[in-house]
Amino acid sequence: MSSSLPFSLLLLGGLGLVSCARPQVSTPTRSVVIEALKQQPDVALASEVPLEKREYGPGKPYAVPTLTPYAGPRKPLKNIILLIGDGMGPAQVTGGLIANRGQLYLQQAQATGLSITANQYGKITDSAASATAMATGHKTYNGAIGMDSLGHSFRSIMWDARAQGKSTGLVVACELPDATPACFAVNHPNRQxxxxxxxxxxxxxxxxxxxGGLKFFTQRQDRVDLLAQWRAKGYQVATTPQQARALTSPKAVALLADNGPTRMPARTAAYxxxxxDKALELLGKNEKGFFLMVEGSQIDDAGHFNDTSYNVQEVLDFDQQVGKAFRFAAQNGETLVIVTADHETGGYSVVGGSSQTGKVSGRFTTTHHSAVVVPVFAYGNGSELFxxxxxxxEIYHRLKQVMSPHN
Structure with missing residues (x-):
């Protein structure tokens, strides 16, 4: 093969697209084509994307001690903690793993699986359709909160938990009426x-x-103060971190930002x-147990913004909450922890990095969601079902199965 052939002709030949009317050229092997491709400029690197959006780190890692799973007598399932990393696909997990020097709490899951996230029509899902699927066991259209296109409303698994006498909770890094938490709480045809x-x-x-989302409860077009109505129903209400720390009632609402809470690192892990911690403290007072959903909401935002640094920081913040849940389950032997995602965001890929330095290089293929299957991690009582x-x-149906009094 002539070494003077242009790359375009070389590649077209490799793909079998060179016209037969042209002089015969021997077809290059796959390895030659791939090596030639490697020499071409990286489109993402040649773009104007700021370095901090393409790379993370090195940051300060956190320690991930080895957890000792509960090994005592088998106990009935009492508590369920469902953690949803919004937009967290396999590559997002990989980025977090590299950034924290090769260690995540997620690695200590006792069972793993994969979830298919397509919506009712086989299309790429949004958070509303996927959260509806996990909360109710029904596929639906994008934008639907616990409903389908025919107007049927579906019962959230939170109602099932309450029917068993359990307490229920939502802890999120977004507006409380946003899609994912809303699907576990209400029914409505439009998430907007x-x-x-x-x-x-x-x-x-x-x-x-x-x-967050305080303004949707206090700065409303109808001028109704919903916080006053919550108080009238017997709920304690907090709008500052100090007030949230002082909550003592299992019935409580804390809205700590007018819109969504700020992003990492400005938000800090303390949020x-x-x-x-407050959810475990207050819901844990119920002898019949609780169902708690915790969302790492802004992994999704980082994917939409195509921001690798933001993405990694949100994954690491989420993983530390996973560690808290795993430790809780390991201590009592009556808790199931499920960690998953509603969908992947950004078509993300880790293209470089080092577990020695914690540096991560990433690229995105879209500012939207993708159809990539997402991971499921399970720990504790009943984890083998996932x-x-x-x-x-199936997240809903398997949770219903483990919640069954006859299980």
């Missing part, structure tokens, strides 16, 4: 109607609520830790 959804939260089967590759509706 945040003020209507906020009002519906007053009748939701949720005891403890922690997140989610306060909500999670292996395999399955539709996201």
């Amino acid at each position: 109607d945040l003020e209507i959804i906020a009002r519906k939260f007053l009748e939701a089967p949720i005891d403890f609520m922690y997140g 989610m830790e306060l909500g999670f 292996t395999g590759l399955y539709e996201n509706t």
Whole structure:
């Protein structure tokens, strides 16, 4: 083969696209084509994307001590903690793993699986359709909160937990009426109607609520103060971290930002830790147990913004909440922890990095969601049921199975 052939002709020949009317050229092997491709400029590197959006680190890692799983007598399942990393696909987990020097709490899961996230019509899902699937066991259209296109409303698993006498809670790093938490609380045809959804939260089967979105409850177009209505229903209300720390009632709502909480690192790990710790403290007072959903909401935002540094920081913050949940389950032997995602965001790929330095280089293929299957990690009582590759509706059905009094 002539070494003077241009790359375009070389590649076309490799793909079998060179016209037969041209002089015969021997077809290059696959390895030659791949090596030639490697020499071409990296489109992403040649773009104007700022370095901090393409690379993370090195940052300061956190220690991940080895957890000792509960090994005592088999106990009935009492508590369920479902953690949803919004937008967290396999590559996002990989980025976090490299950034924290090769260690994540997620690695200590006792069972793993994969979830298929497509919506009712086989299309790429949004958070509303996917959260509806996990909360109710029904596929639906994008934008639907616990409903389908025919107007049927579906019962959230939080109602099932309440029917068993359990307490319920939501801890999120977004607005409380946002899609994912809303699907566990209410039914509504359009996720964009945040003020209507906020009002519906007053009748939701949720005891403890922690997140942002205060303005949808206090600065409303109808000028109704929903916080006053919550107080009238017997809920304690907090709008500052100091007030949230002082909550003592299992029925409480903490809204600590007008919109969504700020991103990492400005938000700091203290935000989610306060909500999670307070949820365990207050919901744990119920002898019949609790169902708690915790969302790492802004992994998704980082994917939409195509920001590798932001993405890694949010994954690491989420993983530390996973560690808190795993430790809780390891100590009591009556808790199941499920960690998964509603979908992947950004078509993300880790293209470089070092577990020795914690540096991560990433690229994105879209500013939207993708169809990539997402991981499922399980720890504790009943975790063995969550292996395999399955539709996201199975999260609901398998949780129902382990919650069954006859299980």
